Amino acid sequence: MKLVGLFDSLYVRRVAVSLRLYGFEFEHVALSVFRHQDEMRKINPLLKVPMLILDSGEKLMESSFILDYLDGEVAPEKRLMPSAGPERRKVQQQCATALLAGEKTVQIVYETTLRPKEFCYTPWVTRCTEQMHTAFGMLDALPPSPALSGAPLTQADVTSAVVMRFAQFVLPTEFPTGRYPQLERLSAHCEALPAFAQTPLE
Ligand SMILES: N[C@@H](CCC(=O)N[C@@H](CS)C(=O)NCC(=O)O)C(=O)O
Known part of the structure; x- marks a missing residue:
C-alpha cells in the first residue's frame, strides 16, 4: 500500500x-x-x-x-471502530466533533495564510475560531478516555489526539497549556505511543 x-x-x-x-x-x-x-x-x-x-x-x-x-x-x-450499536455511534460522533475542530482549524490557517492579507475576512475567522473552540470544549468535557486507563485505543482517541496536536502546532497562541486538560492528557498519552512517534507532524 x-x-x-x-x-x-x-x-x-x-x-x-x-x-x-x-x-x-x-x-x-x-x-x-x-x-x-x-x-x-x-x-x-x-x-x-x-x-x-x-x-x-x-x-x-x-x-x-x-x-x-x-x-x-x-x-x-x-479494529479501532466498534462494529455496531451505541458504542459505534459514540465513537463516530466523537470523531465527527474532532473532525469539525480540525476542519475549522484548517479553515483559519487557509484564510490567514493562503489568502493575501487584504482579502482575509475577519468575521469568517472569528466564526471559525468560535466553532473550533466549541468543538474542542465539547471533546474536553467528555469523560476521560478509557485508553488512559489501559483500554485499547479507538478511532475517536486517534482522531482527537491527532487534531489536538495539529491545532496546537498551527495555532499555538489559541492553545496555551491547560486550556483543554483532558485532551492534553490524551494527546500526551497517544503521542508517546510508537505509532504516533513514528508519524511526526513536522
Ligand atoms: N475530508 C477530507 C479532507 C482532506 C483535506 O482537506 N486534505 C487537505 C490537506 S490537509 C487537502 O488536500 N487540501 C488541498 C485542497 O483542499 O485543495 C478527508 O478527510 O480526507
Missing part, C-alpha cells in the same frame, strides 16, 4: 497512525498538495490528500472512508 500526503495534514496523519496501529506496512509518498502540484496531479487530479493506493492499484480518498476500509481488513480485536 502507498499513502500519499504529508503528516502535517491531520487527515493524512490519522490514516498513517491508524495504519501503524493496525500493523500494516505502507510506503509513504510524501508529496505536498501545494508544493508538488504537478506530481500530485498525476496521482490525484483532484489535488487532495490523503490518498491510499492499494497493491491492486485501486485509489481510495477521504480519510474516514479509507479508515472504514482498513477497519474491515483487520481482525475484530484490532
Whole structure:
C-alpha cells in the first residue's frame, strides 16, 4: 500500500497512525498538495490528500472512508471502530466533533495564510475560531478516555489526539497549556505511543 500526503495534514496523519496501529506496512509518498502540484496531479487530479493506493492499484480518498476500509481488513480485536450499536455511534460522533475542530482549524490557517492579507475576512475567522473552540470544549468535557486507563485505543482517541496536536502546532497562541486538560492528557498519552512517534507532524 502507498499513502500519499504529508503528516502535517491531520487527515493524512490519522490514516498513517491508524495504519501503524493496525500493523500494516505502507510506503509513504510524501508529496505536498501545494508544493508538488504537478506530481500530485498525476496521482490525484483532484489535488487532495490523503490518498491510499492499494497493491491492486485501486485509489481510495477521504480519510474516514479509507479508515472504514482498513477497519474491515483487520481482525475484530484490532479494529479501532466498534462494529455496531451505541458504542459505534459514540465513537463516530466523537470523531465527527474532532473532525469539525480540525476542519475549522484548517479553515483559519487557509484564510490567514493562503489568502493575501487584504482579502482575509475577519468575521469568517472569528466564526471559525468560535466553532473550533466549541468543538474542542465539547471533546474536553467528555469523560476521560478509557485508553488512559489501559483500554485499547479507538478511532475517536486517534482522531482527537491527532487534531489536538495539529491545532496546537498551527495555532499555538489559541492553545496555551491547560486550556483543554483532558485532551492534553490524551494527546500526551497517544503521542508517546510508537505509532504516533513514528508519524511526526513536522
Ligand atoms: N475530508 C477530507 C479532507 C482532506 C483535506 O482537506 N486534505 C487537505 C490537506 S490537509 C487537502 O488536500 N487540501 C488541498 C485542497 O483542499 O485543495 C478527508 O478527510 O480526507
